[in-house]
Amino acid sequence: MINFVGRSETLSSLHQKLQATERVAICALSGMGGVGKTELALQYALHHEQQGTYPGGLCWLQAAEAEIGTQIVSFAKVQLDVQIPEGLKLPEQVAYCWRHWEEGGVLVVLDDVRDYQEVKSYLPPAESRFKVLITTRRKWLGESFEQLNLEVLSEDASLELLVSFVGQERIERELNEAKQLCEELGYLPLGLELVGRYLKRKEDWSVAQMRQKLGLEHRSLQQRSGDMTASRGVAAAFELSWLELDEQAQQLGCLLSILALAPIHWELVEKCLPEQDQEDLEDLRDEALLSLSLLERRGQGSYQLHQLIREFFSSKLEKLVESDELKGRFCQVMVTEAQQIPHTPTQRDIAKATPIIPHLTEAATAQKKWLKDEDLIWSFLGLGRFYGGQGAYIQAVKWYEDCCLETKNRLGNEHPDVASSISNLAGLYESQGRYEEAEPLYLEALELSKKFLDNEHPDVAIIINNLAKLYSSQGRYEEAEPLYLEALELSKKILGNEQPYMAANFSNLAYLYDLQGRYEEAEPLYLEALELMKKLLGNEHPDVATIINNLARLYSSQGRYDEMEILCLQALEMRKKLLGNEHPHVAISINELALLYYSQGKYEEAEPLYLEALELRKKLFGNEHPDVASSINNLALLYYSQGRYDEAEVLYLEALELRKKLLGNEHPDTKIVRKNLESLRDTEAG
Template sequence: MQQTQRVAITTVAGMGGIGKSELALQYAQHHWQEATYPGGVCWLRVRDEDKDLGTQIVAFARDKLGLQLPEDEDLPTQINYIWRQWQVGDGLLVFDDVSKYEQVKPYLPPTEPRFKILITTRQQWLGQSFERLCLEVLEEVAALELLVSFVGHERIQRELHKAKQLCADLGFLPLGLELVARYLERKPDVSLAKMRQRLADKLLTHRSMQEPSAEMTAQLGVVAAFELSWQELDNQAQKLGCLLSIFALAPIPWYLVERCLPNQDSEDLEDVRDDYLVNLSLLQRTGEETYQLHQLIRKFLSDKLQELAEADELKRCYCQAIVAVARSIPETPTLIDIAEVTLAIPHLAETATVYQACLSDDDLISPFVGLGRFYEGQGAYAQALPWYKQSLSDARKRFGDEHSDVAESLNNLAVLYNSQGRYRDAKPLYIDALAMRKRLLGDEHTDVATGLNNLAELYKSQGRYSDAEPLYIQALEMDKRLLGDEHPDVAIDLNNLAELYKLQGRYSDAEPLHIQALEMDKRLLGDEHPSVATSLNNLAELYKLQGRYSDAEPLYIQALAMKKTLFGDEHPSVATSLNNLAVLYNLQGRYSNAEPLYIQALAMRKRLLGDEHHFVAQSLNNLAKLYKLQERCNDAEPLYIEALDMYKRLLGNEHPSVATSLNNLAELYKSQRRYSDAKPLYIQALAMKKHLLGDEHPDVATSLNDLAGLYKSQGRYSDAEPLYIQALAIAEQRLGANHPDTIIYRNNLENLRRNRQP
């Protein structure tokens, strides 16, 4: 303001209570003391109802400048006389609290460099040619310093965390902070925690926020300051402001606001937003097509909402718009899906927690399901869990225990538990959901097919393959009858059944189902889709198990690249693909390629799933197996033991994964010649596999071969030979004569027989 050679008009803009007048006053006082303006400093209250601007200027000229004004002239002539007779030197005129440029235009001095003009206003666009300074709320450090200046350093330090929370409660608004600080100054026995509680109960209506003290620059409390801006809004702007107060205290994507008011012209709505709410500093633009209310303004507008006749209708419109977003979130959201809805998530949470009563029966669980899918789809299971639990609780409260939404909520919660490896928690929910759907929908319904599929998935995870198979087949046949042979759900059913056959060693049954599912997914969903990535991975797994490594590798790599594109680099599904590719490299003896992938997968799973998860145990097992093959036994043993203990905790003592872990640890002990430690583990693993998988499973052949290897190492050839023979017979029958495992078993048997020859 001091450097320009032309008339300087500077506006200080911002919301009510931001400290515009205080800043202008401190500037004026400082430069009066510094004699920056020898021509004088004139403070004019534009909103003063008792004195208009002209009268204030005349009074200043008489009282402060000592001018004798011509009494017989009208007011405009007197003011022009004042400008001509203004004393020598630069002068500062402060026009405080201007709402319209027209208020001050007739009273501005001539365009001479010696006159400097400072205007405080709530208007963001008072005049295009003005220099503009927009005030923001205080930073946390400055807000704490303001509290300290009134209540003292010791009191703030004693409850520093509460002090920071108090500043945040008040939105770091200077007026609110000063009012509360002065209240606390008068109340030395009121703790900051108690002050927060008092504000939580009343906030804007609390006595501390009402009347400013005589020493303050501000002449109004927070509500009164906001009320001035409210009175300048027309009916449409007031209605829009009230609608915005329904949204969460978070950035609001403008498309959501437009969806709340579908019958209103979007350009008209934009004009109301910009010309009133943004211009009057009631609404802040936080990004492209994104806006946010200050928390105290939000509370003020929320109170105004209760006075509106259309309040309930606005809440219903808001809920309908949010439900539409929730329903747009797919079961397996991609990066694009996540990005599209991320800004809406706080508003889904607000709807789910605050506005359940405004949700129709058809919409009740939609926000919960959307939130659950958003977090579950990113592997954030702990964040998804409370939403699925609340979905079940709220559905039961509104509908009772027997309702389709209760069944869906049970199923969703069970799916999450299954993903977390919490099979004991998942099982009763799956069973309840399936039984309820049969009672409500009949035996022939797509939701019943889904329930059958999910229960089969649980049984498969528990190693209960004979229980899982009829459920998978029943679900597949039902979906084909209801949806036709060509449908994404049918492709899922085919994949699931193929996965079961693969686990049972029935590779010739699994392959055509996997290929059929992959081709169907591509036809129906396109080449770049989560289901296609899953199908590629599943087929690669089959080829790996069949020893067709050159066929498996490109599919693994394609699936991994697709998952990274769809989900980003940090996702449980990406970790699975990294692990699977590492297993393949391990089988090929490409240890230097495998190790970094194993380590990356393990670290990612721990970050996303927590330290206690069956996928983490799987990664520990696989990394230990690699270290064993590299003869790094001291590195391998603690990982094997950790994996075994984790599997037992998560899956119980009888599970295929526990059997595999026992066998792996026994293999390590055998390589260290710790035969007495290895033997009971081999025998326990073999018995468990036979019990869980049947006598003719490829995993049983593995255990037979490994136990035979132990006996051979001990020179017990007569004990080893029948086990090698059994293992080879199973492998030839289930895997084929040219499978790598079959070849290994055959070579082991031949070597044993050669060693026995005299």
Template sequence: MTNHSDSQVPRQEIFKNVQANGNITVGNITQIYKTVNNLGELPKPTGFPQNIPASNTDKFVGRERELERLHQHLQSNHSVVIAAVEGMGGVGKTELAIQYSLLHLQLDNYPSGICWLRARESDIGLQILEFATTDLGLQPPEDLELPERVRWCWQHWRQGETLIVFDDVKNYSHVKPYLPPQPSQFKVLITTRLKLDLASSLFLEVLSETDALLLLAQLIGEEKQNQELALAKELCQRLGYLPLALQLVGRYVKKRNITLADMLKRLEEKGLGHPSLVVKENDPTWTLNVKNGVAAAFELSWSELSDDAQQLGCLLSLFALAPIPWSLVEGAATEQDSEELEDARVELENLHLLQGGDTYQLHQLIQEFLRNKQNNLVNADEQKDNFCKALVEVAQSIPDSPTLQLITSVKDAIAHLAEIAQNLTDAVSDENLIWVFAGLNRFYSGQGLYAIAEPWCQQCVSVVQTRLGEKHPDVATSYNNLAGLYDSQGRYSEAEPLYKKALELRQGLLGEEHPDVASSYNNLAELYKSQGRYSEAEPLLKEALELRQGLLGEEHPDVATSYNNLAGLYKSQGRYSEAEPLYKKALLLRQRLLGEEHPDVATSYNNLAGLYDFQGRYSEAEPLYKKALLLMQGLLGEEHPDVASSYNNLTGLYKSQGRYSEAEPLYKKALLLRQRLLGEEHPDVASSYNNLALLYKSQGRYSEAEPLYKKALLLMQRLLGEEHPSVATSYNNLAEL
């Protein structure tokens, strides 16, 4: 607590300087609050009519700029000025108005009185009369009606600037008849949960992390906070930086003398229902003048909502704590008329329960409050079902190779899909269950973000197995997807048993004649090819091609993929004359079926170019490599493993032609991209080390080549095993050096 005697002199000097200057700045206000925690602690000047209520806080922090702006609004001209402080329940609107009133009481800016009115109560007119008679000594005629008596008071008020505060206005039309006349000496300050859209409205946000920590430290002690700083930050975040919540929880921690870890655990168990966040009637001992707990503060806003707005609030609570696209809300509320839905949204916005424009956001404690309400809805299960269906539709729209454009179009839905995966799988139907995780996997692994995709694939196996049992096609798919992720990361020994499990399950459940069985053959074969196990790969690739042709017909993207993959095997074996017609077939099919602007078409260009490159047909290879690179950059963005591969391939061509100055920066680009996207432990990174070493060797830069060759060899041995052809090549390269 501040020592008043030590700080009194500088504080009085600040007040005098401000009074002389006639204008108060953020700097002045900051200086004042550095010398005193709360202006309510100061002796109030005598001779001023005022009924400012007691402060609700020990320490007032983080609102200096708002206090300055508020004064600017109120002093903008000499007619009646109405400034409104708007915001959600618990954000500190009333406290800001109290501190503003106390500050300008000390500065003598409202010499004719500061009149505080409790606007949520119905007797506003009587409150004005009481202040006028008790504090100003006015005697309005008894024979007038209440509105006329109030008007008489305004007319006979003592001369000089006056501040009238209407605190917690819930209906502006109820206040309007009691506003002072214009032009006049009166400045009117309104605090409200409503969105009034006045020219001088000030929207009050939650505290910054810095100010929230400052407030918490004042309540629990700086030493305790410094000892548990990481937990203090977590607690502030858990409470959404809401001043009311921080006040209540901080006092609870201090009173109980518990650790912040304990407090977080208790909040996790009981949420808004925890005693720290509930203010009991007739128990002001540790809550000062706070009358409502957090849930009770929100309840005041909830009670103002129509049934439709309450329903929408409950639906919004199911979304993650992330921006919510309105299109997703419409998708989840299909039974409601779009205009009625908009009306409900406007109600929530008007009470500051919802913020946003194209996307919307709930404060986390409001979300928690609304989730509690949602659990008690008669149609709670139906609402969850519709919510999940809307997000599953998004998941199903994500292809295996999503373009940058598609990634951008669905990215705002991903956090909400993850929310379902984490907390709402019980509300997802059996047939849609796998799609929740498949959508997340495709979104992340399609961008090369394998580390983020992995836990979703692992969770998918667990959740789908538990729900559907081992003998189910979706379990096979979940094995396949996890294997594919490991395969993409070069983790072949982990991928193989999962691919085999998926194949066996599919054969047993679906029979041999099924597209999913063909996919399993293809995936296992591609794994073998990556490991140099060509004799095992070839029959599986042929089996996959024949199955797909028979089941899907020639005109199908999966058939094109089979042609492409079989061609790749032949190229790896040096069977170029067999590979070329298959690569061309795959390219033509993909162009016809998918259009030119597709990642698979870019892959076909790249693969055909690679074949020509291997054969020394550089003039045919270069334009195809460049086409592939431009397509991939446009479709996938610069930060993608396939773009890194394109750089690498084009660079290999330049090296083969002796165009070293063009090759080196691209090799380095490819290496850095692969390291960033795939991590150090990946075969493609080893390949990049090897290729850059080859370039240096070709230029006679042997001292630079050797460490890269060694790095590549060690990585390949560790990742691919000693028996892989690439390891043999690495030994050979190092030996030739």
């Protein structure tokens, strides 16, 4: 190598271990070929040859090429002029050589040992002057000596290695591209050296061009130079380990390549291979893939493939007869996992789903061809719920939009799952305040659902309810009410009274009545919804918190502040516990609590809460969202009540402009801000 980088600490650690023990094995952390085991051993030997650390000499043996005993005898005869008596068997000849070795410290390097038992009997005697350095792809070579696991390079060391081939100026000119290149090579020294040498020869190539061409089979990772320590390209180095795997272990490696380039919970693998005995599967993992360092353990029950090994296994997968079956199994497992993500996920749900998300993404993208028609929407829906449930609407929109596109492409424009996909996207647009985009989607989904599912189907009732909710958000109360009533009646008929969806319907209708000032009609509906939701989902659930918060809002409208405060604090505590501190529903509860204190004239307590809600909403939704406009209006109203007219006017103008843009001039919320601004100006004029 032109420049040996990123290994100074490892070299120091190696020397300490050699001086403290009789022998040490070097093994890559991932155990993969190309991590630089031989290069490290060579650099160590050259350095200490110059330092005179081992006056008894250096003996380098190639364990994979010929019998170690024969090599030792040949070395002793040629290099040390040892005269071996006739008639001795090979082990006796080796023992004689060690006894007659030159005086002083001796370094013996055994490169690429695959089976410790094959070399064990030929090792030098346990004398302190002999130091044995073994390089191996095996994770566990033996228990009688130290092991030093060699990791891939850091990003800085990887860049330094590239610079040593192509020069500082060329790398600095495309630093971000170079960093991406290092990452795509998994910081593997052999890959970096091969690509660096290739770029050195291709002076007109940019790093970006190299990235576009890069792949395990590209000539840059195949062609080695004669002055390199490594004797093979990357794929050829991996092939040596592949050939040591039996058929079942090879199939397991191929299955792992279907999953994403991310930590893999072993339970997922077991679910993909349910017919396999779990202990047998673990043995394949531990004694084959991990042992040969083709797989890396990341933590309790968590494993991951290196980028290039994953690509290598993936190329082998395409040659397997079972390839399609394995991909189908993986997709089916991902569908089942996606179905476990609830519509309103709690923190616990998010934590449970988080390790699955990269693999769910893989199913919805690279492996989507292997999703069954009836399961197609689930990977997208699971991802949408995961991100949307956290208020990460930008990511959620992508998956819902992709879901619409994929279902239409595969199933045609007229299919029940297409209707569901359109309705889900409309719901997310509504959450973002994109009401004008949401309405035509709801109407399209409703028409499709009625056409293919019959008018009396749960999905039809859901879409009608969602459309009513949209109209309510737009201030179109007269259009919303009959739809809510229709959805409620339909749900009762189809599902019966005791369903969470029925409780949600009661709550939605109550919220509409609250907005219309029909408080006496709203309260019994809220109480019925709350009782039913607690009965069905338990006392602590996001949907229970929503009803409690809405009931508190009703009490505020009625001036029942003591009851409101109890409910506000209860909803806020529950939401923080279940959803985390940064969630849209938490912002709603903070805003409601601020509204309570404002209504009671506790302005100093209200202001920091209004500011907190505003900051959180901007963080979650961006600057242009109906909830952001509401927070700005509320803060302006507070400042007006405190006589801080200049500050209030600026905020009223901002809220008015935002609501006009998002909701239109005739929306009730827009009219409220306009009226508030007029009141402020009248006060200033008077």
